[in-house]
Amino acid sequence: MKTLRELLAHVAVVQIIGSLDLPIAGLAYDSRQVVPGGLFVAIAGHHVDGHAYILQALARGARAIVVDARHQSEHALEGATLIKVIDSRVALAPLAAAFYDYPATRLRTIGVTGTKGKSTTTDLVSQLLDACGKTTGLISTVDFKIGNRRWANTTRQSTPEAPDVQALLTEMVANGCDTAVIEATSHALSASWNRLSGCYFDVAVFLNLSHEHLDYHGTFEQYRADKARLFAMLDEPEVGETRSTSLSWAIVNADDPQHQFFLEEAPAKAHQLTYGILKPAEVKGTIVRSGPTGSLVHVCTPWGEGELSLRLPGTFNISNALAALSVTLSQEVPLEQALAALSTTHAPRGRMEPVELGQPFEIIVDYAHSPGSFEQVMGMLRPLVTGRMIAVFGSAGERDIAKRSLQGAIAGRYCDLLILTDEDPRGEDREAIIEEIAAGARQAGLRPNEGYLSIPDRAQALRTALARACPGDLVLLLGKGHEGNIIYADHAIPWHEAAEAQQALRELGYGLTEA
Structure with a gap:
């Protein structure tokens, strides 16, 4: 078990209040994962500030606390060593490397x-x-x-x-x-x-x-x-x-x-x-x-x-x-x-993953979610499609907003039908996100209800795309790939794109065997 002094060997320390000759039993940046005799590193994140959970870490038995000089005022901690560092997030990596030797x-x-x-x-x-x-x-x-x-x-x-x-x-x-x-x-x-x-x-x-x-x-x-x-x-x-x-x-x-x-x-x-x-x-x-x-x-x-x-x-x-x-x-x-x-390797889940249940059209699940990846995937597939290309996608909330209209414009150039839907709206208005994508689609010449549909519910959007697909078409399900949920402001729903597509195909009568 390494001592606190050993863990801090490659960390820029501003101030220490307490002993450094303490054996450290664990390292955590989440107060709920602190173990008795452990070290808690308080990090100020985008939504949660770990400095607000120092008392919880102490209650769980933390022996030492690392705080960020920019976010924590100077005070001693009863029964634990306080280490003030220049940047606690940056300090986390050398601490972790040292802790795990x-x-x-x-x-x-x-x-x-x-x-x-x-x-x-x-x-x-x-x-x-x-x-x-x-x-x-x-x-x-x-x-x-x-x-x-x-x-x-x-x-x-x-x-x-x-x-x-x-x-x-x-x-x-x-x-x-x-x-x-x-x-x-x-x-x-x-x-x-x-x-x-x-x-x-x-x-x-x-x-x-x-x-x-x-x-x-x-x-x-x-x-x-x-x-x-x-x-x-x-x-x-x-x-x-x-x-x-x-x-x-x-x-x-x-x-x-x-x-x-x-x-x-x-x-x-x-x-x-x-x-x-x-x-x-x-x-x-x-x-x-x-x-x-x-x-x-x-x-x-x-x-x-x-x-x-x-x-x-x-x-x-x-x-x-x-x-x-x-x-x-x-x-x-x-x-x-x-x-x-x-020659025997395969792509990981959600990367150009085909979904096949005997339907007369193709379905590909891919994680593409940026203008560059849209250009890459759609440009590669378009010449290979004998029928129409249909794309189902959205754009993440609380992320790069400039890419949304670009996504719509690029997809509008390559695809015959777009179905715009939720990706991870998070705290943003889901319909406002879709409208920003739709603005790009209109720039590419697509018209609402003809060239593109706005269906926020992703399960419904996916089913609409598959129901409209004809022999020779390709349906692209983009943006979610391998991810296991869709994130909203105050909750997340379980999601598995390929499995959802398989279920939708079964509802359409594909992949069923006679009893």
């Missing part, structure tokens, strides 16, 4: 960042390395995985809070994993959230960059800089630990114009590897054929060349697969073995 130093740790494709690529990397003899753990928007055990990520955080990340890494080590694959979001990488500090990445992967999350980052330049911090983290630990190997890799998508910026952020000692389809790259994919169910790609690499038969549709999934292949080759897996394993 730096588990990343006993793993090969792979981080994947980019605007689009992170969840698919992390999952592909994990599947591929497992198939090639490694034992991986996975932290992604969709799922967590430790060895053979996989379960849904229900946190609504692509990258969980630092103590959760470090706890998962610790479990991976305890269960014999040799590699951790982590979806590294710009929020988690940013200096103000800092969730991934102490992960000591061995491999950093850059997929692509487009204008997204500017409501949080402020500017595109800051968004890019926050993502690029992953590459700056390709360095030896500062805690005096020795990693399994000192060989680090910076892997980037040569097709993205920002790739050089990310390479320049990597330390000089890191090996560099580019992949791509359109531009010159060391791992170069040339598309032989591509269709709605997959692609055949000729791959040329520094390790040789061969054919990749991929069971995922779209050029963007070929790019994701090349990223996963590049990671695998960097880990000394033979090319022939890697290509064979990659």
Whole structure:
């Protein structure tokens, strides 16, 4: 059990009131999870301020409290040590890494960042390395995985809070994993959230960059800089630990114009590897054929060349697969073995997921929820559809409002019918959100009740789309993907997009067997 003094070794402390020579039994940022003898870190969030729950943490047996100098006045705590820090959210990551004794130093740790494709690529990397003899753990928007055990990520955080990340890494080590694959979001990488500090990445992967999350980052330049911090983290630990190997890799998508910026952020000692389809790259994919169910790609690499038969549709999934292949080759897996394993991989839940119960039209569930992902998914699928393309989607409340009209305009260009509905309205007016999307649809030439329908209830919207679908049509169910609920101001309703679509098909008479 580490002492409070040991946990604070890499934390910027402003003031200490009380003893530091206390053994700490647990670490929590939620007062309800405090254990007797534990440390409670009070964080000021968007909706809840942890400083308001210090008394509850003390009542549950907290031995020490970390507070934010900007949010907490100076006072002693009876029976507990008070530590005032510059920023308690930033302090949470080094505290967590120290509490769990730096588990990343006993793993090969792979981080994947980019605007689009992170969840698919992390999952592909994990599947591929497992198939090639490694034992991986996975932290992604969709799922967590430790060895053979996989379960849904229900946190609504692509990258969980630092103590959760470090706890998962610790479990991976305890269960014999040799590699951790982590979806590294710009929020988690940013200096103000800092969730991934102490992960000591061995491999950093850059997929692509487009204008997204500017409501949080402020500017595109800051968004890019926050993502690029992953590459700056390709360095030896500062805690005096020795990693399994000192060989680090910076892997980037040569097709993205920002790739050089990310390479320049990597330390000089890191090996560099580019992949791509359109531009010159060391791992170069040339598309032989591509269709709605997959692609055949000729791959040329520094390790040789061969054919990749991929069971995922779209050029963007070929790019994701090349990223996963590049990671695998960097880990000394033979090319022939890697290509064979990659041909058996599949997309994670809610990512280009087909729903089939014998209906004469196609249904695809996908997490696409930004203008860039709409352009990507719809642009790829439109030429493959013989009938109409129908899209069901909404836009999240209390999030980027500028994208809503863009979503409507892009969908209006590609689709024959839009059904606008709830995604996660949260505290916003659901109908006002839909109207902002509809404004973009009208700009694209769609007319209300003809080119688009406004149906806030998502279950009804989905059923309306399937009831209107004809043979040869494609129905796109977008924005929810793998997520397990729809969030409103004061409640959330359970939701599973693919299962709801299956139920709606059964109500229409599909997929039923005679008794």
